[in-house]
Amino acid sequence: xxxxxxxxxxxxxxxxxxxxxxxxxxxxxxxxxxxxxxxxxxxxxxxxxxxxxxxxxxxxxxxxxxxxxxxxxxxxxxxxxxxxxxxxxxxxxxxxxxxxxxxxxxxxxxxxxxxxxxxxxxxxxxxxxxxxxxxxxxxxxxxxxxxxxxxxxxxxxxxxxxxxxxxxxxxxxxxxxxxxxxxxxxxxxxxxxxxxxxxxxxxxxxxxxxxxxxxxxxxxxxxxxxxxxxxxxxxxxxxxxxxxxxxxxxxxxxxxxxxxxxxxxxxxxxxxxxxxxxxxxxxxxxxxxxxxxxxxxxxxxxxxxxxxxxxxxxxxxxxxxxxxxxxxxxxxxxxxxxxx
Numbered sequence: 300x301x302x303x304x305x306x307x308x309x310x311x312x313x314x315x316x317x318x319x320x321x322x323x324x325x326x327x328x329x330x331x332x333x334x335x336x337x338x339x340x341x342x343x344x345x346x347x348x349x350x351x352x353x354x355x356x357x358x359x360x361x362x363x364x365x366x367x368x369x370x371x372x373x374x375x376x377x378x379x380x381x382x383x384x385x386x387x388x389x390x391x392x393x394x395x396x397x398x399x400x401x402x403x404x405x406x407x408x409x410x411x412x413x414x415x416x417x418x419x420x421x422x423x424x425x426x427x428x429x430x431x432x433x434x435x436x437x438x439x440x441x442x443x444x445x446x447x448x449x450x451x452x453x454x455x456x457x458x459x460x461x462x463x464x465x466x467x468x469x470x471x472x473x474x475x476x477x478x479x480x481x482x483x484x485x486x487x488x489x490x491x492x493x494x495x496x497x498x499x500x501x502x503x504x505x506x507x508x509x510x511x512x513x514x515x516x517x518x519x520x521x522x523x524x525x526x527x528x529x530x531x532x533x534x535x536x537x538x539x540x541x542x543x544x545x546x547x548x549x550x551x552x553x554x555x556x557x558x559x560x561x562x563x564x565x566x567x568x569x570x571x572x573x574x575x576x577x578x579x580x581x582x583x584x585x586x587x588x589x590x591x592x593x594x595x596x597x598x599x600x601x602x603x604x605x606x607x608x609x610x611x612x613x614x615x616x617x618x619x620x621x622x623x624x625x626x627x628x629x630x631x632x633x634x635x636x637x638x639x
Contacts, residue, residue: 300314300315300316300511301313301314301315302314302315302511302514302515302518304433304453304518304521304522305522306453306521306522306525309435309453309525311453311454311455311456311457312456312457313432313433313456313457313459313514313518314456314457314458314459315459315461315507315510315511315514316459316460317460317461317462318460318462319421319458319459319460320346320349320350320421320458320460320462320463321349321353322458323350323353323394323419323421323456323458324350324353324354324355326419326455326456327354327392327394327419327456328353328354328355328357329390331357332357332390332391332392333357333359333385333386333387333391333392334354334357334358334359334391334392334393334394335359335361335378335381335382335385335387335391335392335393335394336350336351336354336358336359336360336361336393336394336396337361337362337363337378337393337394337395337396337397337401337404337405337408338360338361338362338363338395338396338397338401339362339363339364339365339366339369339397339398339400339401340362340363340364340365341365341366341397341398342365342396342397342398342401342423343423343466346396346423346463347360347396350394350396350421354394359381359385361377361378361381363377363378363401363404365400366400367400367440367445367554369400370400370403370404370438370439370440371439371440371441372439372441372448374404374439375404375407375408375439378393378404378405378408379408379411379412382408382412387412387413387416388413389413389415389416390416391416391417392409392416392417392418392419392455393405393406393408393409393412393416393417393418393419394418394419394420394421395418395419395420395421395422395432396421396423397422397423397424397427398422398423398424398426398427398431399422399424399426399427399430399431399432399554401427402420402422402427402431402432402437403431403436403437403438403439403446403449404437404439405418405420405437406418406420406435406436406437406452406454407437407438407439407448407449407450407452409437409452410437410450410451410452411450415452417455418452418453418454418455419454419455419456419457419458420432420454420456420457420458421457421458421460422457422459422463423463423464424464424467424471424474424475425464425467425471425472425474425475425476425479425506425510426471426474426475426477426478426554426555427475428459428461428464428475428510428514429475429476429478429479429482429509429510429513429514429517430475430478430479430482430513430517432454432457432459433457433514433517433518433521434517434521434525434531434534435451435452435453435454435521435525436449436451437449437450437451437452438450443546443549444546444600444603445542445545445546447603451525451526453525459510459514461506461507461510464506469500469582470553470582471553472500472506472581473500473555473556473581473582473583474553474554474555474556475555476494476499476509476555476581477555477556477558477559477562477578477581477583478513478555478558479494479509479510479512479513480494480574480577480578480581481534481536481537481558481562482512482513482516482517482534483512483513483516483621484536484562484570484574484577484618484621484622485533485534485536485616485618485622485624486516486517486519486520486533486622487512487513487515487516487622488621488622489512490509490512490513490516491577491621491622493505493508493509493512494577494580494581495573495576495577495580497580498580499580499581500581500582517534520533520534532614532616532626533616533624533626535614535615535616536562536565536616536618536624537558537559537561537562537565537616538558538561539561539565539601539613539614539615539616539634540560540561540564540565540587540597540601540634540637540638541554541557541558541559541560541561541562542557542561542600543561543597543600543601543634544557544560544561544587544590544591544597544600545557546600546603547591547593547596547597547599547600548590552590555583556583556584559578559583559584559585560584560585560586560587560590561587562574562578562585563575563578563585563587564587564634564637564638564639565615565616565617565618565637566617566618567617567618567619568619568620570618570619570620570621573621574618587638588638588639591638594635594638597631597635598631598632598635601613601631601634601635602631610628611630611631612628612629612630613628613629613630613631613634614626614627614628615627615628615629615634
């Protein structure tokens with residue numbers, strides 16, 4: 300299936316199909332073009348080998364250490380220096396083969412090298428397939444705070460291959476499903492019902508439908524608001540507190556696990572119980588108080604929130620009902636109070 304993202308000159312296609320990794324070369328390879336494939340040490344080597352067999356002599360592999368703690372300026376500098384050493388020019392390109400860290404960092408390198416070169420994304424985790432590979436946000440972390448330095452840089456194409464998820468442990472599947480659930484709760488009631496009515500982890504045959512629906516829902520938002528001037532802020536549902544929890548815990552939990560903790564406090568009425576049920580159906584904890592011992596650390600993280608507004612208030616998303624949300628501005632203290 301091909302899902303087009305219509306953004307004028309920055310338009311591109313998202314291809315979702317089993318074996319998509321083997322089809323990527325058709326769009327990437329050009330005569331005399333150098334291709335830097337950025338991956339990390341946690342990505343199975345056979346994936347890089349499959350990709351390289353199709354890309355030909357122009358492909359160069361650059362492997363970074365795995366983990367969010369490596370999404371830094373130092374790692375970014377290593378990617379940029381590798382391109383400089385290899386003589387990359389504006390007609391060359393970068394391909395991300397990995398999860399969200401690889402995609403965000405490689406995309407930012409593409410956005411900044413020679414003021415921008417082509418970027419292609421082949422996400423290998425469910426989290427990256429349903430969320431971070433779509434929409435053109437690229438970034439690195441700064442001093443432990445997520446995505447503080449970045450740019451909007453749309454890929455030339457995204458290739459989503461559900462078969463690449465076969466090597467992921469169940470914890471990583473739950474991690475990615477949280478972002479898809481978020482899209483369902485805010486933008487696609489039928490997608491949300493899949494999570495509410497099913498033990499998704501016991502029904503892997505549902506994963507491909509979930510990917511397609513989540514990607515389509517996010518695509519629809521991005522087409523309306525590419526640079527987060529309005530509607531795209533809905534994608535931050537659960538992330539305002541979730542990112543603060545993630546920063547304050549020092550990466551002891553995965554991204555989706557932190558977002559799961561940040562979602563229930565941003566729900567009102569009976570929808571909160573529905574979200575808690577759906578999150579538990581994908582194996583995620585919803586009680587933030589089990590993990591938070593220092594609310595001052597949360598306050599400090601919220602103070603660095605890149606979505607902060609004037610007057611010391613932060614833009615956040617409140618879910619009133621499935622598909623019914625409201626944008627509000629709250630102080631860090633008001634956000635902490637919502638944790639209970």
